[in-house]
Amino acid sequence: MVLGSTAEAAPSEEWPTEASSAAERSARRATLARVAEQARPVVLAREQRLPVLDPLAPLLPEGGLRRGAVVGVEGNGATSLLLSLLAGPSAAGSWVALVGLPQVGLAAAAELGVVLDQVAVVADPPAAGWSATVAALIDAFDVVALTPVAGRPQQARRLAARARERGAVLALVRGRHRWGEGPDVRLTVVDHHWQGLERGHGHLRARRLTVAATGRRDAARPRRASLWLTDVDGRVTAAPEPVTALRSAG
């Protein structure tokens, strides 16, 4: 409690009475709206951007997954990187679908922070129903992770357009086939180093990755980040190197 000076006036705030004028009421409403703005729950259903784990934010334009974007991951460690990308939206309440990725280790997903209660897996869709399945999932899931299948580029374009329309993010794990014109954001693991395993003893403890991000439109500026995926405590954290944004050539 602050001891005010004697010159302090009596509190001007009184309990609102029925006789308060309309102007006072609207002023109070404005204050309430401002406070509500600050106290709002962090997750709003139709945010333009899905949140990601902090160490991954420097890799993505504006620090999050833009709804409707197509994100591709490749390189050694791509699956873990994909799962860590899913962890951010999942922890914030989004539902995630995995299509055509029968080998994903869900225990690893859970350790990285993906909420398994909000995950659905379509392990092995036949080629005939693949497109319809992905389309149906795009309608309801915030993130759909898949591996591209052999197909016409129009298929990819149509699905990307649908994702843009519904606000879903398509996360691609590079497989044997290409995805249309390529993803909007491409994350490539350029360097990786496991720690903990020696010759004949120890066990895998931590992995340090360097990820390079390129892409189209607002992701065109190349970015790079080093991170532990995972560190000795099992978390995804930023590695001490500062993020350097390479100047694009030319």
Next chain:
Amino acid sequence: MVHCLDWPVVAAGVPLDEPAAVLHANRVVATSPAARAVAVHRGLRRREAQARCPSLIVLDHDPVGEARAFEPVLLGVEAVTPRIEVTRPGRCAFPTRGPSRYFGGDTALAHRVVDLVAQVLDGRGEVRVGVADSPFAAALAARGDRHDRDDRVTVVPSGGDADYLAPFPVAALDRPDLTDVLVRLGLRTLGAVASLPVGDLMARFGWEGERAHRLAAGCDDRPPATRRPPPDLEARIELDPPADRVDQAAFVAKRLADQLHDELERRGLACTRVAVVAETEHGERRERLWRHEGALSVAAIADRVRWQLAGWLQGGTAVRPTSGVAVLALVPDEVVPATGRQLGFWGGQTEAAERAIRALARVQGILGSGSVTVPEQAGGRHPGELVDLVPAETVDLALRGSRTPPGPGEAPTAAPWPGRLPPPSPAVVLVDPVPVTVVDRLGEPVGVSGRGLVTAAPARLSRDGGSGVTIDSWAGPWPVDEHWWDADAHHRQARFQVVTDDGRAHLLVVESGRWWLEATYD
């Protein structure tokens, strides 16, 4: 309160002496007495119910059909009083002050209603009537959970609600979370809840506690802020040409419900009771009051319009109107200040979950059942065993969103599994392990002795007879000897973690001298 027992089953036309259950979202919502006799009760999942009674007749939840079948019952009750309020098909209520005076007392009125409804039902189902001061007590009285099973009428004397409710268990409040806590605090009956000061309940539970106290004490169920809506608040639409079919009218009803909802929202109100008025070209009019616990959402209002019209347009010849519906109006009867959409504290995800459920149902329709799976935490020593994939249709997806997930870095299962591999778990777990060859520096195959010692340091890993990659670092063997009691399932394995010179880390397993690649730490 008039309660027709097991209405979904009766409406489907199944005789009550056969075991039958109505399922919605894979869970049993209604059963026939014969089904209850074999321990099939509400809340069970489909498979469990079918396991308990293989000859169970399984029906799908059909609210439109139930409403349609309920319409004649409502018409019967309307002979006694015009102002009936329907909570859902199978249950309706009306204030008894006027009719009671007319028929000479509550008991006489109740018996008359029972006779009327029994006449309409004609032995297909059972009806119970409960009369009390508060709707909550009347509902419990009508359910007849307590004694007097053979007496179809329960009349609670005026002012005796609190005494009548006292012995009921707190589960009657229909709030499972609150009930759970109350039971653990030692409050098992409504009487115990009512005897506490309401301030204490509110301090502990908030408005839920206040509601619980109000109901247990036999006070009015309506939240105290209910009031009559402003008279000009009505959403009305004229259909031209008149709608003959329910789905035509239902489509319009949705728009109407949206309109009403927007109007109410602008004034900061939410509707708890709505009167749905339908008029035909020839002047026939059907007006019915619908009440919903809590506030009526747009979808709920649209549903109820559909039920009412289904009951009317598709009813028997005595009931059906002579022409299509020309005017539809929604009149809010009781409104409360809107508290806004409630986001659950632990991430109330029901809307997202429901969208997901619908999408998964569509995918199952495209690909067939069993194609969509959801992860369930299991346990085991191998990375593929920690999380199991179960078919989505066997799981209640809406319920899963409310579980607290483990924190990052924590393993999915809390149970200890000695011999489990330490985290991090591999990101790629091969569905079918791939046979590989592991040789040492001299090209000799590496093995693990009976004592769990490796014969030589592994140096090279190759697959499909290719040249392979050099192993930079490795650790193991970590032996595992499982199911020694079962000759078929018994296996003794040793696990190795290796990092090859291209930087990849793998999990290898050797069993009986053969090596397999089980997982990759991708």
